[in-house]
Amino acid sequence: MLDELLGRMLSEGDDPAVRHVGLGMLLAVAHHRSREAMNDALRPVGIDVRGLSMLFALELYGPSSQRRLIDVTGIDKSTMVRVVDELEEGGLVRRERAPTDRRAYSITMTADGERALARARRVGVEVGDRLFGGYRPDERRQLVDLLRRLAERD
Template sequence: MNHEQPDNEDLHFWSFIDHAVNRASRELPGVDPLAMRLVLTLHRAANMLVYDLESTVHRPRGWSWPGFRVLFAIWLSSPVEAKKVAELSGMSRAAVSALVNTLERDGLVTKTRAPHDGRAVSLSLTESGLHAITTAFQAHNEREQEWAGSLSADEQKTLIALLEKLTAHSLRFEVRQRT
């Protein structure tokens, strides 16, 4: 039995993709290395982007990434029911409910009963909430511009088209989404 530790000191965030694809391809002959590389790269890039936006823009304002997503959805669609905010933000209703309670306590969001259904909650921003989200989004978009700046306008449009094609294709098989 070999009890030696693997030599993984040379691996880092991005080189791990090469390592993972090569090793999985060797050990599991049916693995599609190109699909694996695509998903790993996309996942890592998205996580990196979200972490950067959260840590540079939203955490300094006392918000988490989910908190920003909820405020963003309310800002752009209010008045809006909480269940619609869950759908638009890709979060569970329970998560939105918990976040809305915090945002209401902080004076950023108001809750009222929806006129058509006494059980439904309609959400709106307070004046303070509107100022907070618009100010935050300006900083958020400046950071988005920094990220996008490594690509030309044509490359950005091509990447958007490819990502839209990827997500549209997901309708052809049973993709699970938060509801």
């Protein structure tokens, strides 16, 4: 049913409002399906996409404040607290008082977190191949370029 509705909305020639809403719905459906596929595959690792983005950020930037992680991952503050709690309960990160600001916390990836990240990378390759393997490299680059431009618009 949704595919039929999207098809009709995206082909409505004279109504740009319908086409724009249809395109937004299509992006939402694609996001939901890809996120669901990745979360399902990551479940045995003990993390989800949000946790994976946190581990990637910690790998790239090292120990970081929750504020910095919010800024670099785009995860909102209340969700960040939950994600850090989940990762800490799983032994994947450690939360400590920041040495320079006793009110703030510094989040550090543990050795178990590093192992989980290595497993998650393999999962990511498998899911990515399943989702995007049917596209030629130039099509993938074009998709990334278009989505990046959309994401960076004000």
